[in-house]
Amino acid sequence: MTENRIxxxxxxxxxxxxxxxxxxxxxFLNYKNSGMSLIEMSHRSAQFDEVVNDxxxxxxxxxxxxxxxxxxxxxxGASLQxxxxxxxxxxVGSSADYVNTxxxxxxxxxxxxxxxxxxxxxxxxxDKNFSYxxxxxxxxxxxxxxxxxxxxxxxxTQWHSFPDTNGVxxxxxxxxxxxxxxxxxxxxxxxxxxxxxxxxxxxxCLVIMRDDxxxxxxxxxxxxxxxxxxxxxxxxxxxxxxxxxxxxxxxIYATQLVLKWLEEEVGGLAKMEARNQEKGQMxxxxxxxxxxxRATAEKESRSLMNVTFRLPSEELEKxxxxxxTKNGMGGLKGHRSVGGCRASIYNATxxxxxxxxxxxxxxxxxxx
Ligand SMILES: *Cc1c(COP(=O)(O)O)cnc(C)c1O
Numbered sequence: 001m002t003e004n005r006i007x008x009x010x011x012x013x014x015x016x017x018x019x020x021x022x023x024x025x026x027x028f029l030n031y032k033n034s035g036m037s038l039i040e041m042s043h044r045s046a047q048f049d050e051v052v053n054d055x056x057x058x059x060x061x062x063x064x065x066x067x068x069x070x071x072x073x074x075x076x077g078a079s080l081q082x083x084x085x086x087x088x089x090x091x092v093g094s095s096a097d098y099v100n101t102x103x104x105x106x107x108x109x110x111x112x113x114x115x116x117x118x119x120x121x122x123x124x125x126x127d128k129n130f131s132y133x134x135x136x137x138x139x140x141x142x143x144x145x146x147x148x149x150x151x152x153x154x155x156x157t158q159w160h161s162f163p164d165t166n167g168v169x170x171x172x173x174x175x176x177x178x179x180x181x182x183x184x185x186x187x188x189x190x191x192x193x194x195x196x197x198x199x200x201x202x203x204x205c206l207v208i209m210r211d212d213x214x215x216x217x218x219x220x221x222x223x224x225x226x227x228x229x230x231x232x233x234x235x236x237x238x239x240x241x242x243x244x245x246x247x248x249x250x251x252i253y254a255t256q257l258v259l260k261w262l263e264e265e266v267g268g269l270a271k272m273e274a275r276n277q278e279k280g281q282m283x284x285x286x287x288x289x290x291x292x293x294r295a296t297a298e299k300e301s302r303s304l305m306n307v308t309f310r311l312p313s314e315e316l317e318k319x320x321x322x323x324x325t326k327n328g329m330g331g332l333k334g335h336r337s338v339g340g341c342r343a344s345i346y347n348a349t350x351x352x353x354x355x356x357x358x359x360x361x362x363x364x365x366x367x368x
Contacts, residue, residue: 007353010331011153011306011344012176013196015353019265020257039250043243051253052241058259059208062269065185070214072207072237073247073255078104078175078194081205082111085171085190088217088234089144090117091224097143097168100124101133101159102152103337104173122146129338130155132298139165144216145189146170151177153197154335156308156342157301162187169213177305178206179262180347181273189213195251198305198346200258204251207237214238262347272347279345279354280304286358292365296340310340317341320364327360 008015031038034047041048056071063069074080085108090096095118098109102125112119120143123134130152139146146165151158153176162170162184169189178193190209196202217225217234230236236244242252266272284302287293287309296308311317317340324332334340345354 007329007356008331009329009343009345009349009353009357011197011335011342012194013202014198014331014344014346015348016200016254017258017261017265017348020254020261023257024254038253041249043246043249048249049241051249051256052243052247055252055256055259056241058256058263059206062179062259062262063183063185063208065208068211069185070207070209070211070234070238072209072234073242073252074205074207074237075203075248077202077205078173078192079107081173081192081207082108083115084232084234085145085147086112086115086117086119087228087232088220088225089213090119091220093118094144095119095140095142097122097139097146097165099134099137099146099148100126101149101157102130102155103335104153104175105147105149108147108149108173125157128298131157131296131301133157133159133301137163139163139168141166141168143168145213147173149173150191151175151180151303151305153303153306153344154338154342156295156297156303156306158303158305160300169210171213176344176346177303179259179269179272180276180305182269195255197344198348200254201251204248204255206255207234209234209238258348266347275351276304276345276347279349279351280307282351283307283343283345283354283358286361290361290365292368293361296338305344305346307343307345308334308338308340309342314339316368323364324360329357329360 028037059071098119098121100106100121120140122139123137125132125134146168150172170187171190174191175194176197178198190213192205192207195204214234287295294310296310311320321333332341332343334342
């Protein structure tokens with residue numbers, strides 16, 4: 001622990017890298033000799049322009065993508081994307097495939113249906129309480145996109161490889177695992193992520209959209225989606241560098257610093273993935289070797305970001321969470337919809353934190 005900070009296993013908003021928080025603190029009152037805080041500055045200023053452009057450039061470098069991909073910052077969280085995607089990309093007569101792997105996928109599906117769009121739920125793991133990622137899915141060749149949730153924050157599962165969709169672009173909600181590993185971006189027409197898990201503070205959603213998807217939405221604007229409000233159109237953001245209106249300036253700035261940390265201190269996404277694998281492996285190995293704790297997700301589908309587990313009884317789980325708090329460990333309660341325990345170990349969670357957690361888990365189990 002540093003400076004009275006706890007080991008933070010929150011699911012979101014969640015832990016950010018300490019060097020990033022310190023840099024924010026140091027520059028907070030006087031940002032780069034401007035004589036003011038970044039949050040007091042015009043979003044039309046050269047200094048803020050530089051923040052946005054650098055964040056976009058870092059995103060492209062980290063994911064190894066070029067200008068063919070538009071990097072956008074949109075407010076409304078990942079939840080607004082559940083609506084914007086079908087609104088912008090599905091016209092009359094066209095359809096999309098959705099895979100249902102948990103709470104967030106279910107919400108994305110619900111939103112598309114609310115808009116009366118034609119979607120097919122081509123696979124679901126609901127039969128086993130979303131404890132696995134479906135395999136051998138048959139996708140529709142004429143779908144405009146395939147929507148998946150790469151990491152299921154609440155259920156603790158993750159896609160470890162992405163499906164072959166017969167060339168149909170994948171759109172993935174990557175809110176809880178973006179930048180945790182390198183990606184084969186050719187497979188994706190679009191990825192998006194609410195920032196508050198792995199990127200920065202809440203209030204900004206990072207949307208990365210390929211040219212052909214943007215074009216599809218622009219073509220529809222000419223014919224079928226003419227009345228779509230400007231704030232709900234992707235090209236409003238892409239044509240104005242995400243600054244049609246005032247963006248979440250602070251959120252974008254914090255994101256810039258997290259990406260800088262990823263590039264300059266971690267050394268890129270392959271190194272980040274190695275760290276994440278090491279942390280996850282250590283925790284799952286411990287849980288598997290214990291006869292007290294039980295992991296809830298099926299082995300091949302386990303998330304390296306959100307480790308969900310149970311204790312022998314709900315009373316013990318309650319006591320575990322209480323004692324963890326007293327021992328300087330927070331955020332271990334499972335999502336209210338599933339109960340149990342969950343340790344979120346995102347990019348910013350250190351090995352030291354995972355080691356401390358295991359040590360505590362050991363002693364708790366021994367004392368019972
Ligand atoms: C947290 C989360 C969301 C919701 O994000 P908001 O930014 O609160 O709308 C959506 N999808 C996934 C996978 C999440 O983890």
